[in-house]
Amino acid sequence: MNWDWGAVRDFMPHFWDGLLVTLRALALGSVISFALGLVWALLMRAPTRWVRWPVGVVTEFIRNTPLLVQLFFLFYVLPEWNITFSALTTGVVAIGLHYSTYTMQVYRAGIEGVPAGQWEAATALNLPLRHTWTAVILPQAIRRVVPALGNYVISMLKDTPMLMAITVLEMLGEARLYSQEHFQFTEPLTVIGVAFILISYPASLLLRALERRLVR
Numbered sequence: 061m062n063w064d065w066g067a068v069r070d071f072m073p074h075f076w077d078g079l080l081v082t083l084r085a086l087a088l089g090s091v092i093s094f095a096l097g098l099v100w101a102l103l104m105r106a107p108t109r110w111v112r113w114p115v116g117v118v119t120e121f122i123r124n125t126p127l128l129v130q131l132f133f134l135f136y137v138l139p140e141w142n143i144t145f146s147a148l149t150t151g152v153v154a155i156g157l158h159y160s161t162y163t164m165q166v167y168r169a170g171i172e173g174v175p176a177g178q179w180e181a182a183t184a185l186n187l188p189l190r191h192t193w194t195a196v197i198l199p200q201a202i203r204r205v206v207p208a209l210g211n212y213v214i215s216m217l218k219d220t221p222m223l224m225a226i227t228v229l230e231m232l233g234e235a236r237l238y239s240q241e242h243f244q245f246t247e248p249l250t251v252i253g254v255a256f257i258l259i260s261y262p263a264s265l266l267l268r269a270l271e272r273r274l275v276r
Contacts, residue, residue, distance in 0.1 A: 074238050078232070078234035085230060088152040089152050090159075093158075093212065094209060096163075097160040097162070097164040097166070100164035101165075104164070123161040123162065127219060131225060131226050132225070134154050150226060151223040155216055159216055166212070167201065167202075174197050182196045207267050207268075210270065211264075211267060214267075231256075
């Protein structure tokens with residue numbers, strides 16, 4: 061097998077385009093998953109089961125169906141109901157929605173990990189419920205779960221190639237298109253593999269360091 065550096069050079073403009081799309085999808089999907097996951101977690105603590113039960117059913121359904129199926133549903137089925145988004149928006153929403161059901165569990169664990177004395181102290185001080193959550197419970201809970209949330213960001217990064225299935229040209233999509241047009245597969249796919257390693261491995265090391273710092 062002969063390595064063609066010329067193919068690497070020709071592919072790099074496509075790679076940077078794909079990287080930008082990948083990072084955009086990752087950033088927006090992460091924001092949706094973190095925000096919506098917190099909403100799910102708070103709703104699951106609602107005092108009435110008529111709130112908890114529907115939320116539990118919806119989140120279990122989303123978590124236990126493949127992300128690829130959800131992508132196809134949002135991209136191909138919703139337009140039949142006159143609900144249309146761009147391919148990238150659909151991908152971002154699908155990733156954020158799918159992973160929100162996992163971040164929900166992380167938030168729940170963090171909230172349940174707050175010592176009971178913190179709740180009792182807030183009650184003794186007669187703090188309003190809103191202040192109890194925003195000033196006492198959530199800051200402690202979120203601090204505990206930041207490393208776990210970061211792990212899901214890495215998982216979302218590794219799932220972004222699925223967006224290629226709905227015509228989003230992220231990194232792997234660009235590599236596939238270039239390979240089919242130039243009949244050169246080794247160089248672009250190797251570049252993509254190295255890129256994922258260079259992004260995800262340092263991020264995992266950073267999360268480990270952050271975890272050690274937060275648990276002190």
